[in-house]
Amino acid sequence: MNLDLSTTYLGLKLRHPLMVAAGPMTEEPRLLPELEQAGAAAVVLPSLWEEQIEHYDVETLRMQHFGADSFGEALTYFPPVEDRRATPDWYLRKIDEAKARVSIPVIASLNGSTLGGWTRYAKQIENAGADALELNIYFLATDPDTTSEQIEERYLELVHSVRSATRLPLAVKIGPFFSSLPNMAKRLVRAGADGLVLFNRFLQPDILLESMEVAPNLALSDSKELRLPLRWIAILRDRLTASLAASTGAHTVEDVLKLLAAGADVVQLNSALLKHGAKHLSYLLDGMHRWLVEKEYQSVQQLIGSMSQANCPDPEQFERANYMKALTSFCSRYPRHV
């Protein structure tokens, strides 16, 4: 039987739904062929951080100026670098090199900090030859006077402006912390997103008890974290026509199949590959293939969305608060008079 694994993501035709998420695995263009050989259908390059570019610019400048013109013997402490760096050239070169090394789609990723920065870099990324662009957006509101409406408007304005600036297929990677995720998703698509990536995992600071210091921390995900994107993909699948990518908690063949069943067009892998290496891709691909053949699917498209909220046997399951449902289940096992 000829099993069709192909899927479409942001309008890009992919051989199958397994792709590599933005992360350390895609940092180095020279390592991308290994991912391609292991079976990756597409790769997302790590984000070009506007803040980082600005930080680099500001810090290099600060470094050049620090201690400069103070002491007659050492008017500077570093060789001049101005002539040799035109940021973000290094990132654009990376796209170029990635495209030269692999034939699968290369999706660039961008995290801007200013409106102008988002659009400017988006254009440059398009010109550098990326196949699509993933916008990595988050605003961590700490000011009690900042309202959720204001934050949401910033997201939308940003997506809209990038959409106006580039013709590239556009994905928006978001976090789960919106009061009404479906509403936000709908507005993002209306603003120009061709797809959503669910979800961004944020740096979670830790406290080091020994030294009483705060330390940045981001542990690799595990399968348990799958539930969050699973629920929302299942809910959003029926309400959006845009592409959906699952990007958290896919480690096993079962994880991948569940996310597809919920409605993900593609599954982005990162932690699993960091744990097990690029070869894990072929393991997942083989397992998915085997399962689909075993269950006599003819294409992966049959599976995609087959367990979305609308298509699953019990749509309420996705809507109930887990605590209530668990409690009810617990109680229902025993007679009330006990």
Added chain:
Amino acid sequence: MSANRVYVTLDGNEAAALVAHQTNEVIAIYPITPASPMGEFADAWTQAGRRNLFGDVPQVIEMQSEAGAAGVVHGSLQAGALTTTFTASQGLLLMIPNMYKIAGELTPCVFHIATRTIATHALSIFGDHADAMAVRPTGWGMLFASSVQEAHDFALIAQAATLRARVPFLHCFDGFRTSHEVNKIAVLSVDDMKAMLDADLIQAFRDRALNPDRPVLRGTAQNPDVFFQSREACNPFYAAVPGIVQATFDRFAQLTGRAYRLFEYAGHPQAERVIVLMGSGTGAVQEAVEALTAQGEKVGAVIVRLYRPFDASAFVQALPPTVRSLAVLDRCKEPGAPAEPLCQDVLTALVDAGPQPMPRVIGGRYGLSSKEFTPAMVAAIFRELSLPHPKKRFTIGIHDDVTHLSLDWNPDELPEPPEVTRAVFYGLGSDGTVGANKNSVKIIGENTDLFAQGYFVYDSKKSGAMTVSHLRFGPRPIRSTYLIRKANFVACHQFQFLERVDMLDIAEPGATFLLNSPYSAEEVWDHLPMEVQRDIVQKRLRFFVVDGYRVAAESGLEGRFNTVMQTCFFALSGVLPRDEAIRHIKEGIKKSYGKRGEAIVQKNYAAVDASLAALQEVRVPQQITSTHRRVGWVEGPAPDFVQRVTAMMLAGKGDLLPVSAVPVDGTFPTGTAKYEKRSIALEIPIWDEQLCTQCGLCSMICPHAAIRSKAYTPDDLRDAPSDFPSKPCTGDLAGLRMTVQVAPDDCTGCGLCVSICPARSKEQAKRKAINMEPKREHLLQERQRFDFFTRLPETDRLRVKLDTVRGSQLLEPLFEFSGACAGCGETQYLKLLSQLFGDRAVIANATGCSSIYGGNLPTTPWSTNQAGRGPAWANSLFEDNAEFGLGIRMALDQQETIVRRLLHKLAVPIGEELVRGLLQGAQAHGEAEIAEQRRRIVELRRRLETLDDPDARILHRLADVLVRRSVWIVGGDGWAYDIGFGGVDHVLASGRDVNILVLDTEVYSNTGGQASKATPRAAVAKFAAGGKPIGKKDIAMIAMAYGNVYVAHLAAAANPAQMTRAFLEAESYRGPSLLIAYSHCIAHGIDMEKGIEHQKDAVQTGYWPLFRYDPRLAHAGQKAFRLDSGRPTRKFREFAQKEGRFAMLPGVNPAQAERLLELAQQDIDARWKLYEQLAGLEREAPQALEEVS
């Protein structure tokens, strides 16, 4: 003549380097002030792929010393590549042997020299002709440029002339004055340069190269039969040089319109009095001659362009026939000579070829070490020439009240022309003042018809340094080669300077005064010292304020207010119409920061726009209302020398000190930094005794010894101020009390002490036992407390455990308040040295950062204890420090030998038991034993005073050597790994009892961050602009190979206990020791406040393993190599990404960055693996003979 000349503004170094890089194929370099920037430019251009005239990218190589660079130059020339180098001062001296060879072999070559003082009684980085004059006999042609334009032109003229003459040339221009002066010049085009260099001559040069296809032998050893004749065989070539140079000048004039002569006359055509000189002083002389001639005086000047070969007839022809007297000025001193070199040459020329009767000739010295030389001084010289009996030998620019050679001058004579805008800016190093002023010179020089000049005076301190910018703008080329004496615009960029610096002295009546002020126009008057108010009122200054910090912060440029001040300068000075100036400033911003990203550009634009709105004119009251005076530089009681001499230097009035005030041999008292209360910190650390655990880390890490700890008896608190903080000592010091105290006026506010403090509040984790707080809130109280603290008795050395951090840090530091960078990572090691061994230490200090913050006047941090004992310190050179220290050891050993002999001889009258004790105690290193030995010496002297014996008197004088002398050889990695490595190696191999301390910053820090062999792979540094491709030299392994050298690898902040133990072990070992001390540095591209974190990261990633190798254990057959740090727990990248020197690599070398970082990790892994194996080895190292005996 080429039309449409391109004008640019640049300094003399860049002007010369531009031509050198275009006209050469191989460039060998080594950093030395003030020539380093030429090598840096050449290296950067080569790294950027800039091609020379021939279409190739010149090779640039940094060598281990100037001697090495000269060797490469010689070899490269012999193999047929056009080759050059850049150097100055001691560097040129190191090239002398090769210079004789290159000239003897008639090899075309040009060295570009930013002439600098040679170290004699003291080092000086400033300019005079001592170095050039020291190489007169080498047989090189010598062209002297006197301005930035000439430094550019003569670089090419020398190159063209050397090819034709086959005589090599020194192209000299005055260090700092010309090398660092920014001026507007007409830049030579590539076509100009091509037109000047004859292709046939280049080919002829290449044809003479060593080539196995047509082999020759060069560099023979000759005997008495032919050497002399051979030496004379070159005469025709030298005879031809003047003609060739004049012809080259003429050809150059045809191309560019700028005409030069071998000896150029300027002045009255019938001048009777003429000054002869060369170099930048020419500018002041020409201005004076013009002014005096306009007043009807018959005066003139002969400017020497080609000094060697000296063409006597051309010189005589240059003189006006009416000349009756000549004053020949030399910018050097040749003690014992009948006259200085140029003067002697002139006298010889006049005798040989001069008119009869011969004009009277007097000779004078001027401008040594960049001493000011002004038109007023020139007028005084002309006046002297008018006297019937002028001084035959004189000096000008100083007051010589000893030999009375100096001429008096009237500083107000011959003022500068009024059409020149003269602006002086006072800024803090690193606040952007100098950078903005360089930019202003560029804006005006390159965008208008005006001419512009910038000259910058820097501080002798590396932290809290004041810079003074002197800017001139005018309609005619500016050749004023001296500081502005009367300014029509004065800007003070740091409000606190007003409290100390007499900056309005320079303001002429009616001048504009711009002040960066946190106070508004309405408020500011009441915050000014009385003297400042008086100057503003009496001189009727126009007074403006702007809050530069606020405007910058509001524009997103926190702390970088230079754009604000620059905008206000243009708005007020009227050099350009305001709108035009603003446009140019913004264009400049775009040019400077455009590639840095739009955000920076926009922030600067915003600052420009906000500046004008924030600029306020102050309505100056007619009354002086202030009640407070400026603070003196030396407050309170101080020794006479400090009051008379040091205080003058601190006040910037050292020029006024007469000859009699200064030491005759460069010997200065120590312990003077404590009188210089710089008070530069904005925040200072305040001790919270409740939280303190008495660990001593804050004192240990303080780079400036501004955090002190003392343990004392409760009774000592009798007269304490009521709120003086104190707490009971714990552990072995129970019964005593202790205090941690800040020296509030000496702290630089670096924050290292707070950063390292491990004690935290239970309720508020961010609060520590020591916390940075605003100085103004604590200053008075902390001054009182520090005053009392200094009066508390020092901690009893016998009560503390020296081998602990806590114990060592209770000891008095005899290295305090240095001018090192805030947060410096070197000085902790020197301070510890001074605490442990300071009262019996002799220190040989290599030239570098440590010799500068250790010995750069006005003051020194090396100090004394109450008994008057402390480190005796000396700096010889950069390259010879290990040998210098060994010499000190040998002398001390010899003295000990004498003393031992005399003790034996006089044992009976002295008393045999005392003699036995003295002999046994002579090598004691324990504190108790040393104290006992000192008591014995007192007793010895008492008994010797009763003996009438010449030997007793000798013994009386030398007896101190019976306390074990601790010899320390200190320097940076540039010295130990590169220029001084041969000496270090030899001294280690000598087996003698010396301690070598390498303060390893992994770059040449003092000269601005050039790569050394200590620079690690992947680090970006000057001369390794694409990241260093080769790994760091493992100097520890080299030393350990000897077997009998004590070696330790330290990082003060990562493991202070290991550091302390290593110092004690090294010092107690009676053989050579090598301590390699990790020193975080400004040149690492780090936040210096985080230096501790960086040191810890360096150790935890295995980048800087800690270990000790103790030969005493090897002699005992034990494991002599001990790894003191754990196996790396993290990767190098984690360390690298936090340091700019590595983090900038992907930006500057994207193609190689990954590979270099990988290789750097491999370097670490391989080294660690090797060390782990070493740590498991038992080593048998036979003892050195001396140890056995």
